Amino acid sequence: MRGWKKSLDAAGVREPGLRADYDRQRQLVRRFRRTAYVAARLLLPGQLLPHVVAMTAVMHHGDNLLDTGPLPQREAAWAGWEQRVREALKTGTSDTPLLRALVHTVAARPRLRETVEAYLETATAELHFTGFATEADYQAYVDAYSFPAFMLVADLLGPQDDDRRYRAACRTFIDGSQRLDFVNDLAEDLREGHVGIPVAALERFSLGAAELAAGRSGAGLDALVADQVSAARASLTAARELPTLIPAPGRRLVRALVEIELLTADAVQARGAGVLRGSVSPPPARALRVLVRRN
Numbered sequence: 001m002r003g004w005k006k007s008l009d010a011a012g013v014r015e016p017g018l019r020a021d022y023d024r025q026r027q028l029v030r031r032f033r034r035t036a037y038v039a040a041r042l043l044l045p046g047q048l049l050p051h052v053v054a055m056t057a058v059m060h061h062g063d064n065l066l067d068t069g070p071l072p073q074r075e076a077a078w079a080g081w082e083q084r085v086r087e088a089l090k091t092g093t094s095d096t097p098l099l100r101a102l103v104h105t106v107a108a109r110p111r112l113r114e115t116v117e118a119y120l121e122t123a124t125a126e127l128h129f130t131g132f133a134t135e136a137d138y139q140a141y142v143d144a145y146s147f148p149a150f151m152l153v154a155d156l157l158g159p160q161d162d163d164r165r166y167r168a169a170c171r172t173f174i175d176g177s178q179r180l181d182f183v184n185d186l187a188e189d190l191r192e193g194h195v196g197i198p199v200a201a202l203e204r205f206s207l208g209a210a211e212l213a214a215g216r217s218g219a220g221l222d223a224l225v226a227d228q229v230s231a232a233r234a235s236l237t238a239a240r241e242l243p244t245l246i247p248a249p250g251r252r253l254v255r256a257l258v259e260i261e262l263l264t265a266d267a268v269q270a271r272g273a274g275v276l277r278g279s280v281s282p283p284p285a286r287a288l289r290v291l292v293r294r295n
Helices: 002-010 016-032 034-043 049-067 071-091 097-108 111-122 135-157 164-184 186-191 199-204 209-213 219-245 248-277 284-292
Strands: none
Touching: 002 016, 002 049, 016 034, 016 049, 016 097, 034 049, 034 248, 034 284, 049 071, 049 097, 049 111, 049 135, 071 097, 071 111, 097 111, 111 135, 135 164, 135 248, 164 186, 164 219, 164 248, 186 209, 186 248, 199 209, 199 219, 219 248, 248 284
16 A cells, blocks of 8 residues: 555645545456556556556446446446546546546546547447458457557557657557457356357358357357457567557556467467357466566
8 A cells, every 4th residue: 555655645635635536447447457467566656556546447447337227328328438438638627526537537648638639439339349341340449449449548658749649559459458358258248148259250250249249169269269360360470569658657558468468369279169168268377477576
């Protein structure tokens, strides 16, 4: 806890009420994004940590609103939240701890205002997600939702000028990460009535969502998993360029994020058709070695 307080000091978060607002986001992120929180605590300098925590909390809250409940409920919840975010950014005030933290972080990093606006403009792609017919549909989803959501945090770590090469590398990373998530989360997505793997890819291996939901897969699912993980790994390997494109304070965290995703790709590959029984994580010891590396 002492380290967290020092981080708030380093980030210029000194008013007691605002410190409490940030601490609420720390508790939330620690609970729901524990691996990301541990990585940030270990690898980020204090002046960045509270801001990364706040923006991760914004992303998590948005995910919950977009994913939870019947569509009319989600539409109303998102519309209300979007309005409150825009009002907080306009006035610089809010009655919500998360938005007060967001406002302070945007004031400290003004470039984030544009990033938040871009996220708000296209996030409903997740609200209406029901699956993809083609690879092009998947890529459009990444452009509309996955990439803008990732940039809520990535723009805190990247260069302060308009660096197109950095943004392109972030897009490559999130393409690989999102594709890997859709394979790894196949069982959960099937229970929820949709699949993140394009229908065209399923059909190449003589598979359909209905038979996967019924547990009928055969050898085709092993081949499908191998195919999708291979595509994800290619993007993640290319994204190893990312740490070379950002200022030193964020390099270790970004390097760790890429390497842990590659470890996850190995674990999913090894699980193969077993993804129908549930998702898998990389071996904890190997993930820990990534986090404690000094270079």
